[in-house]
Amino acid sequence: MFAKATAKFLEEVDPTGNLIPVSSCNDSYNMLSIVRKEKARWLFQKPKYVATGFTLNDILRGDNLIHPAVTLTEFANYTQSGSDKYQAGLEANLHPELAQLTVEHKGTSKHNISFGSLKKEDVHLPKLLEDSKGRFLDMDHSLIKQAREKDGTVFGLVTQKIVTTQTSTISQSDEQANTLGGQIRHMVLKMCLKANASFCKGRSSELTIQPHTTIAFKQYVLIVKPKGDFDLGFMHEKSIPSVTFQTDDWYPPGCTWLTEDVAMLSHKFALLSGLKASIRASLLQHLISVMMQCGAVHLLERVLSQMLNGKCPFLDFVEIEPQRQALQVMLDVLSDEDNGLQTEDASSPLGAFHLVTSALAEMPDDGLAVLVSSCTPRVLRSLELLVQCVIENGEMFLNSDDLAPLTGETFQLTELLFSSCGVELQRDGDVLKTKLSESYQPQPLVLCLAIKGLASMAKC
Known part of the structure; x- marks a missing residue:
């Protein structure tokens, strides 16, 4: 915060x-x-x-x-x-x-x-x-x-x-x-x-x-x-x-940059979906608890960075007690020797979990507030298919079974979630198309990584 x-x-x-x-x-x-x-x-x-x-x-x-x-x-x-x-x-x-x-x-x-x-x-x-x-x-x-x-x-x-x-x-x-x-x-x-x-x-x-x-x-x-x-x-x-790291004009025009950037990181999601179902469920459950605390996702990203740098994680810098409690429970899950997350390497499941957390930390507050209420397996599966449509610059049919969980009120919230990250959902009859905002910012990439990461932990 x-x-x-x-x-x-x-x-x-x-x-x-x-x-x-x-x-x-x-x-x-x-x-x-x-x-x-x-x-x-x-x-x-x-x-x-x-x-x-x-x-x-x-x-x-x-x-x-x-x-x-x-x-x-x-x-x-x-x-x-x-x-x-x-x-x-x-x-x-x-x-x-x-x-x-x-x-x-x-x-x-x-x-x-x-x-x-x-x-x-x-x-x-x-x-x-x-x-x-x-x-x-x-x-x-x-x-x-x-x-x-x-x-x-x-x-x-x-x-x-x-x-x-x-x-x-x-x-x-x-x-x-x-x-x-x-x-x-x-x-x-x-x-x-x-x-x-x-x-x-x-x-x-x-x-x-x-x-x-x-x-x-x-x-x-x-x-x-x-x-x-x-x-x-x-x-x-x-x-x-x-x-120097990068300038604001590092994105080439068009959608190719998004396709390539997500492709470079897609193997991270396989690391998460390859974990035991009980471990994935526990990670997702406690990550949602952290997401429900204002500003706590940013703090979790900092703790995970400490772990990936080989340091002992500490919470001395956390100023608010409910945040500290949610993060401590998350740390207890990550420190469990039976879950296979102790490897301090960016190519490990812990590194993949850090990627998802980092993407969530970069999301705007209103988008994160909507996303935290959408973390059910069926909705996340539909959102994952929708971001794949964004990545490939494709289109989907509104009446398809793939989008069934996103009808009515949920679809309007989905529109809000995507627009907060610079992605417009456009209806053309029964066809749904996506359009990126004119100013190429990291938000569309952040949205795709956050949803794909959450969905990888919610897979049945």
């Missing part, structure tokens, strides 16, 4: 991408902190920046510490709220005097981000360069040794950060309400039967953020030379070939 709030904040105040959002309010970023860039594991993800716990002074030779000159200025007063509403209904009149059935589904997704007054802390770069002149890094430091052992490691130096100045909050809630009403009459027997039923379910979370919490930072690449002298890369990171 915190990670999504900081990302949304930077989308509005920093469209150039100079600032990096902080993913957890428990992460500590001080001036001249060393951060490590981790390459994205999957194509649709952005690279991550992880605090190492060290500062520039920690890895310098000598006892003379660098004391940076820092200026403090007002940055912004940020409060943002929004809501998405969706409604689907089905009314059937079998005969004016015989039967009438009404089904209605309503949903609301709300969020509120209140960071309040924010300030910007800036290191005076000319003074930093002057103080760093003639200084050398300790090449025997554990952090430097680790980087030398692993090719391609990129370090950055924090030189600017955005901090809160007061207690602030982030809240999110999703509510769904269903109503079923019916009336049956029989004129001869003078009988009248009426039935009405309704239920409401939802999920909500609120996070309180303390003053002086860093929500975003700017870093410059730390260029380490063989003898220990160093420079700072003051160019924008996207202009440095060794550390």
Whole structure:
């Protein structure tokens, strides 16, 4: 939840991408902190920046510490709220005097981000360069040794950060309400039967953020030379070939990119569907429980990344107790020695499960809220066939048995789910066609991977 709030904040105040959002309010970023860039594991993800716990002074030779000159200025007063509403209904009149059935589904997704007054802390770069002149890094430091052992490691130096100045909050809630009403009459027997039923379910979370919490930072690449002298890369990171990941125009026109990208990852779903039925059912059940906690999927993805990197998973960074409980149960399932998920390898079932979780974490909130209510085997099977239609740029017949679970209200919710990820479902008589949005973003790929992954665990 915190990670999504900081990302949304930077989308509005920093469209150039100079600032990096902080993913957890428990992460500590001080001036001249060393951060490590981790390459994205999957194509649709952005690279991550992880605090190492060290500062520039920690890895310098000598006892003379660098004391940076820092200026403090007002940055912004940020409060943002929004809501998405969706409604689907089905009314059937079998005969004016015989039967009438009404089904209605309503949903609301709300969020509120209140960071309040924010300030910007800036290191005076000319003074930093002057103080760093003639200084050398300790090449025997554990952090430097680790980087030398692993090719391609990129370090950055924090030189600017955005901090809160007061207690602030982030809240999110999703509510769904269903109503079923019916009336049956029989004129001869003078009988009248009426039935009405309704239920409401939802999920909500609120996070309180303390003053002086860093929500975003700017870093410059730390260029380490063989003898220990160093420079700072003051160019924008996207202009440095060794550390760039991808640009926004990496998709070629047409649908070929989606076909190829899903094909490259399709073997991952075979790893999941090849697990024992009881293990698949347990994974799906507990993943749904995590999905029902606002913001918890993003946290699960982070925990799985720890496991794939060979680290012992921990939940210290989880701020909300219901999220922690759902994640702990999920960890217990993943740690069971009998389920075959302990292999710390991206080509293992655990790596495949991480792919599905990563796709879910990238989905928009309204789409995820609809998807969590669609996780039944029959519906997921139909959704899987529908995303295959998207991948192949094909078409399906609306009256086919394959789409039978998606009729009426469920189909309207399916339209909402797909449109939230940039895929339009178009009806042409009895034929259903799909169309990708004009702006090629990762969302269609994320949708396909999320549904195919969930369906692979729901197979009977």
